[in-house]
Amino acid sequence: MEKESVQILEVPFNSLDKYQLSLRKEGNDLFLYVNGAPERILERSKNKEQWKAELERLTQKGLRVIGVGYKKIPISKKDQFKHSPQKIKEQAKDFVFAGLLACMAQIVLIWDLQQLRCLSLLLMLPGY
Numbered sequence: 001m002e003k004e005s006v007q008i009l010e011v012p013f014n015s016l017d018k019y020q021l022s023l024r025k026e027g028n029d030l031f032l033y034v035n036g037a038p039e040r041i042l043e044r045s046k047n048k049e050q051w052k053a054e055l056e057r058l059t060q061k062g063l064r065v066i067g068v069g070y071k072k073i074p075i076s077k078k079d080q081f082k083h084s085p086q087k088i089k090e091q092a093k094d095f096v097f098a099g100l101l102a103c104m105a106q107i108v109l110i111w112d113l114q115q116l117r118c119l120s121l122l123l124m125l126p127g128y
Contacts, residue, residue: 008078011085021088023073023081030073032091038067038100045069045097055100063102069095 011021019036034041038055042048058065071094081087
């Protein structure tokens, strides 16, 4: 039987940290998931050495690469994180680096120049 996954808190991607965090309760376990710039996630991961060569190989091919990782957090800490993105960010270390997502895509941002905000983000995949 599949475990139910419930999001407790999310810290959105931002250009300073270059990663997104999601705290989730899965069954009786609590996990912190991360995705974003592989270099930023690798520097916060336990098993970084085995992934550096693969990241280099993919980026040399000109691919867009996203890193993903996770860490298990004691369920007893659940309530202290519930409404505190800063406390979650303090836990953003010692991840298990789980893998790399790579694609041949161009990222296109469409800006509203009067209000200086991004209206949409498009991934342009070759052949589509």
